[in-house]
Amino acid sequence: MTITFRSETFREDFTFRNSLYNIRRFPFPFDRDEYMYSVNMEPHVRARKDSVFENLIDVDEHYVAEMQDRAMVLKEDPLRCQALPHMMAAQWDTLELLMEHQAQDYPEHFTLEKNGDRWRWINRPMGIDDTFTFGDAATLPYPPMEYITRQAQGDFCIVDQRDNNLWMDAGMVTTQADWSLDFDIGMNFMEWHGPVPLAHQIGVFDRALKFLLNLQQGKPTRRLNWTMTVNPRLDTSPENYHKWGPDRTTVTPENVGQKMHLRVELQSLWRLPRSNAILFVIRCYLISLEELVTVPKWARRLPRVLASLPPEIVDYKGLTRNRPIMIDWLSKYDDGSPTSAGIYPD
Amino acid sequence: MLVQGIKSRPEYKGLNVEPHAKRHLFVIEGEGAAALTDQVEAKGRDFLDRSEILYLAGGAAPKAYDVALTALSPDVFWQAPTLQPLLFRLRACLEQARMGTRLYIAGTEGFIGQVMQVALEFGIDFNSIHTEHRGSTARRVQCVHCKGITDNVTTSSFACTHCGLPLLVRDHYSRRLGAFQGVNIDAEEPGTAPAPEEIFP
Known part of the structure; x- marks a missing residue:
C-alpha cells in the first residue's frame, strides 16, 4: 500500500493531525478501565491488518514530517544522538535491521540491494539513494546508527549487555x-x-531486566507505555522543558479537546546478531482527545483510566495540572456502558 | 544523612584497605582524611609504605588534616592547592600504575565523582574502586538545559551559575558526568520558583 505522507509540523503552528484511517490504527494503550505499572510485555509479532502491529517496524503518514522535525532537533542539539566507542558493531546491526524491515514491508517506498558488502539504499519519500560498504563507516555521510535513525520513526536506544545488566550506550533520542x-x-x-x-x-x-537479558535473536518483544502531552509536540525533552513547560498552562475546558494529546510509546526490543546488544525502539504516537473520542470505546475508557490513577503516577507523568479538565471534558463521551476487553476499537 | 534510595546514585561503601594489594593510591579531600586514619586504626600501619596519598584540603583546610596524613609516613604524600592540579597528578599516577594497584577515594560527593570520572577514562571498573563519602552533602549539579555544571550546591532550588534558570535538583545521578541533574523548577509558570531551601548542608 502506498502511504500518502502528510505535510505538517510538531512545533510552533502545530499542524499535525491524524487521518481517519490513522485514528483507527492508533495503539490505544489501555486494555481495561484502569491502569497500573506492570511488566506488560508480549511477543512483537505481526497482528491485525490496519493496526500499528501490521508490520514490526511501522511506517505511517507522519514519516516525512517526523524526520524533518528530527533534523531540526539535531541542528539545535547534536547531543541527542550519541554512541559510546564500543558500540560500532551494534550500530551496523541497527542499520541492517531497520533497512531490511522497511524495504521488505514498504517496497514502494524503500529498496535495499545487497551485492556482498556493497549495499544500495533507496529511500524514495526522503529522496535518498546511497551506495555504501557495509562495515565501513567512512562510506556513509553519518555514523551508521545516526544515518538510519534519521530515516526511521521513533527514538532508538542501543543497550549493551554485560555483567548481567543492560547499559544505555548509544541512542538517537529526539x-x-x-x-x-x-x-x-x-x-x-x-x-x-x-x-x-x-x-x-x-x-x-x-x-x-531478567526477561530482557534472555531476549533471543529473531524473537523481539514489545510493550506500550503512555503519557499526555499538550500540543502535538514530539520534542518534549528535559533539555527544552523551559520552552514547552508553559504549554501546560494554556489548557482550558474549551480547547482541551484539540490541545491535549494522548502520547503512546510502542516500545519494541530486538536482540542484535553481531554485537549481542539490544535495540530498544521507542516509537511515539500522538492523538488529540478530539480525534480519540471518535472511537466510542476509547472515549468511555480514557476518563475512567485517568480517574483511577494513583497520585505518584499523576505527578510523574506531569498530569497534575490538567487531569481534572481532561476528565470533565471526556466524561461527556462516557455513557457508563461497559467496555469490551482489549485495546482495539469495537 | 544522604538521601537513600536513589537508584542511579553510586553506593559509597566505605574504604576497606585490601591487604594483598601491591600498591594503594588514596585520593582524599578534606574530611575524607579521617576515612584513611580510621583505616590505619583498624588495619594497622603495614600498608602505608606501599601507599601514595594525593590530598586536597578544600573546605577543611583549618583542620590541618595534612599534618595528620604526613604523620602516617606513607611512601608518597602530595598535597594539591586546588582540584585541577590534583586531577592532573592523578592522571600521571594512573598512566604509570601497575597491576595490583588499588584506588581509594574519600571526600565530598562532587569530589568523588570527578576523581571517578578520571579513573573511568583509564578503564578502571568502578566496582573495584573504594569510595567513602565524608564531609558536606553539597551536590555537583548539571543543568539539563545549558549543560553547565555548578559545584557545591547546598540548596534546592538554586540558580544555574551558567544560564541563570532556577533549578530543582533531581535525585538522579550520572556517574559519567559525576553530577546530579538540575531541571528548571518554574518552567510551567516562569517567575514562580520557590525560595532556595538549604537541603544539602
Whole structure:
C-alpha cells in the first residue's frame, strides 16, 4: 500500500493531525478501565491488518514530517544522538535491521540491494539513494546508527549487555517523554529507570531486566507505555522543558479537546546478531482527545483510566495540572456502558 | 544523612584497605582524611609504605588534616592547592600504575565523582574502586538545559551559575558526568520558583 505522507509540523503552528484511517490504527494503550505499572510485555509479532502491529517496524503518514522535525532537533542539539566507542558493531546491526524491515514491508517506498558488502539504499519519500560498504563507516555521510535513525520513526536506544545488566550506550533520542540521553548514556538498567516512582518497589524492573537479558535473536518483544502531552509536540525533552513547560498552562475546558494529546510509546526490543546488544525502539504516537473520542470505546475508557490513577503516577507523568479538565471534558463521551476487553476499537 | 534510595546514585561503601594489594593510591579531600586514619586504626600501619596519598584540603583546610596524613609516613604524600592540579597528578599516577594497584577515594560527593570520572577514562571498573563519602552533602549539579555544571550546591532550588534558570535538583545521578541533574523548577509558570531551601548542608 502506498502511504500518502502528510505535510505538517510538531512545533510552533502545530499542524499535525491524524487521518481517519490513522485514528483507527492508533495503539490505544489501555486494555481495561484502569491502569497500573506492570511488566506488560508480549511477543512483537505481526497482528491485525490496519493496526500499528501490521508490520514490526511501522511506517505511517507522519514519516516525512517526523524526520524533518528530527533534523531540526539535531541542528539545535547534536547531543541527542550519541554512541559510546564500543558500540560500532551494534550500530551496523541497527542499520541492517531497520533497512531490511522497511524495504521488505514498504517496497514502494524503500529498496535495499545487497551485492556482498556493497549495499544500495533507496529511500524514495526522503529522496535518498546511497551506495555504501557495509562495515565501513567512512562510506556513509553519518555514523551508521545516526544515518538510519534519521530515516526511521521513533527514538532508538542501543543497550549493551554485560555483567548481567543492560547499559544505555548509544541512542538517537529526539521524541522523548522527558528523559535525557545525554544524562543517562552509560547508565545501567536500574540507574536509567531511577526516577520512575512505584515500579521499583513492586519489582517491575527486576523482572523486566531478567526477561530482557534472555531476549533471543529473531524473537523481539514489545510493550506500550503512555503519557499526555499538550500540543502535538514530539520534542518534549528535559533539555527544552523551559520552552514547552508553559504549554501546560494554556489548557482550558474549551480547547482541551484539540490541545491535549494522548502520547503512546510502542516500545519494541530486538536482540542484535553481531554485537549481542539490544535495540530498544521507542516509537511515539500522538492523538488529540478530539480525534480519540471518535472511537466510542476509547472515549468511555480514557476518563475512567485517568480517574483511577494513583497520585505518584499523576505527578510523574506531569498530569497534575490538567487531569481534572481532561476528565470533565471526556466524561461527556462516557455513557457508563461497559467496555469490551482489549485495546482495539469495537 | 544522604538521601537513600536513589537508584542511579553510586553506593559509597566505605574504604576497606585490601591487604594483598601491591600498591594503594588514596585520593582524599578534606574530611575524607579521617576515612584513611580510621583505616590505619583498624588495619594497622603495614600498608602505608606501599601507599601514595594525593590530598586536597578544600573546605577543611583549618583542620590541618595534612599534618595528620604526613604523620602516617606513607611512601608518597602530595598535597594539591586546588582540584585541577590534583586531577592532573592523578592522571600521571594512573598512566604509570601497575597491576595490583588499588584506588581509594574519600571526600565530598562532587569530589568523588570527578576523581571517578578520571579513573573511568583509564578503564578502571568502578566496582573495584573504594569510595567513602565524608564531609558536606553539597551536590555537583548539571543543568539539563545549558549543560553547565555548578559545584557545591547546598540548596534546592538554586540558580544555574551558567544560564541563570532556577533549578530543582533531581535525585538522579550520572556517574559519567559525576553530577546530579538540575531541571528548571518554574518552567510551567516562569517567575514562580520557590525560595532556595538549604537541603544539602
